[in-house]
Amino acid sequence: MQNITVAVDAMGGDFGPRVTVPAVVQALSHFPELKIILVGKQGDIFEHLSDFGYSSLSKLAEELGDRIEIVHCDQVISNSLKPSQALRKSAGSSMNTAIEWVASEKADAVVSSGNTGALMALSRRHLNLLPGIERPALVSALPTKTGNFTWMLDLGANVVSSEEALFQFSVMGSALAEQHLERQPRVALLNIGVEDIKGVERVKRCAELLSQTQSVNYIGYIEANKLFDDIADVIVCDGFTGNSCLKASEGTAQFFIEKLTSSIMSPSIKGWIGRKLFSGLLKELKLLNPDQYNGASLLGLRGIVIKSHGSADVTAVVNAIGEAVHEVKRRVPSRIRDRLEAVLLERH
Amino acid sequence: MQNITVAVDAMGGDFGPRVTVPAVVQALSHFPELKIILVGKQGDIFEHLSDFGYSSLSKLAEELGDRIEIVHCDQVISNSLKPSQALRKSAGSSMNTAIEWVASEKADAVVSSGNTGALMALSRRHLNLLPGIERPALVSALPTKTGNFTWMLDLGANVVSSEEALFQFSVMGSALAEQHLERQPRVALLNIGVEDIKGVERVKRCAELLSQTQSVNYIGYIEANKLFDDIADVIVCDGFTGNSCLKASEGTAQFFIEKLTSSIMSPSIKGWIGRKLFSGLLKELKLLNPDQYNGASLLGLRGIVIKSHGSADVTAVVNAIGEAVHEVKRRVPSRIRDRLEAVLLERH
Known part of the structure; x- marks a missing residue:
């Protein structure tokens, strides 16, 4: 079985870790091939992990082994930031860090319920557009x-x-x-x-x-x-x-x-x-x-970026992680790249 | 009681006189102040009027007096015509004739379920825009x-x-x-x-x-x-x-x-x-x-034009005629003109 690593922005969305943490725990039990990089404020994350009996890193490792990794980030990108502001203030934010995990190929996909404009701008910065694409698009x-x-x-x-x-x-x-x-x-x-x-x-x-x-x-x-x-x-x-x-x-x-x-x-x-x-x-x-239905994909990038609804509940975030797993399995960005090349060949 | 005269394009919409004729008969009984100018192919109109026992002009006059007038028109503007084509081919059409009744102030409002673009173009030609308005808008x-x-x-x-x-x-x-x-x-x-x-x-x-x-x-x-x-x-x-x-x-x-x-x-x-x-x-x-809900108004003109949905049924066309009656009573175009003047005064 191919391992699939998904970086999850724990802080994004209206509810942050209160929703993302239970969703991640559920997704890990749904998808045996899944590994999660959970990015955000470690204190907030553990507060919600403790509801599942995971009150410390050692307890987490005991039960889930290396299937979950917590990456601490102090900063959160707010919903009111313009994309240009988000780009300037992104350093050390959970969203930016989660995307960087995909950019460095340590994760196969990123899921965030945060600011859509910021997610798009940061994804473009770190993941780049597929050849022939001017702008990414959100699809659901x-x-x-x-x-x-x-x-x-x-x-x-x-x-x-x-x-x-x-x-x-x-x-x-x-x-x-x-x-x-x-x-x-x-x-x-x-x-x-x-x-x-x-x-x-x-x-x-x-x-x-x-x-x-x-x-x-x-x-x-x-x-x-x-x-x-x-x-x-x-x-x-x-x-x-x-x-x-x-x-x-x-x-x-x-x-x-x-x-x-x-x-x-x-x-x-x-x-x-x-x-x-x-x-x-x-x-x-x-x-x-x-x-x-949750889990809109940002198409047109060299990596897989799933935008979850800001008001998504636990089930909806699990669906968004499920969409990430599906797209990794089907290698969606490279399929799109192949299709774009075919169209370009046909047109020129 | 103020008399209100509404010109109805009998031929417009997906069903033409099959829907407009029963709607007009119903509207006449709903609104005692209403007079209808029914514009379209006289043969088709009487075919459907006969369902109500009105098989000839004399029978119609007997029951409804001068509350309904049939204006014969041979031509119908199809839904596939562009506004520019509709303008060229409008002569003798039911929609154009119905609007002319309002332009010549023999009717207070027009109701049509026909081609929206044509209705807008013909209304602009015959009724003119209110001062300060660039384009009419459809409201519902x-x-x-x-x-x-x-x-x-x-x-x-x-x-x-x-x-x-x-x-x-x-x-x-x-x-x-x-x-x-x-x-x-x-x-x-x-x-x-x-x-x-x-x-x-x-x-x-x-x-x-x-x-x-x-x-x-x-x-x-x-x-x-x-x-x-x-x-x-x-x-x-x-x-x-x-x-x-x-x-x-x-x-x-x-x-x-x-x-x-x-x-x-x-x-x-x-x-x-x-x-x-x-x-x-x-x-x-x-x-x-x-x-x-039916009866969208075309606002911004010097007359009252009600666009009924192409697939409107009898009740919906009655609602559209009702909206025309309401707007005549409330003198909507002159209220809009007054408001526009107030805004212009405020801005300049």
């Missing part, structure tokens, strides 16, 4: 009505994107989805109509680029009301639109779940019967909330 | 968790918008919402984060403009997962983002409703109990689907 898998997944990008790594960047996102998303589907993914561009005349110029020009490319199975435009219809395997848009659409879906899902919950949680006979019969359905609906 | 009321509404614009009249256009949308949206709320509305800009550093430049610059304006109660950025949280009364964004967010919400709502329906519609005892318990809730949830 959305649930669909059929039970399959659709990968959507960019979810907010960039705020605006040229047609060339959108084209690169399409190639990268296709290469990633293929590692899950094991067939050529259907790639669509998000637009506000399906007719050729609709939308902004850069989307129309990207559609032209994609139509001329054999390496991507481009199927045309898709509208955001079809995100969950399993019409496309990969949906490409700029980061402002992708982030907003994903959040609009989350908000709508939340609205519906609250409505349903208050209906079956009412202290009436009706509520009691509802709870007995439909709590399973409610759980299922909660899982349809895109927010529950 | 979304339901929220508290039962109140939030007005969102632009929903797709434009694909890109400058900071000045976003500022104008904020002023117009605020003036419209005030006619419903009768207090100063809270206005927010849609962004992908709430921190000052987030987002695209034109949104940041619009935030600065709004912060300097007394006439608008600007409360800051809002993210799309809060659309339904009744945090803002007016949410402003560019048309590409607004259209995509609204559609993402529609798609998510549809996904949840299908899941819940298939669960309570199963032919089991559990399904039977579920139907007894939850058919009311399901109806309520369906109404939360933003798609069910």
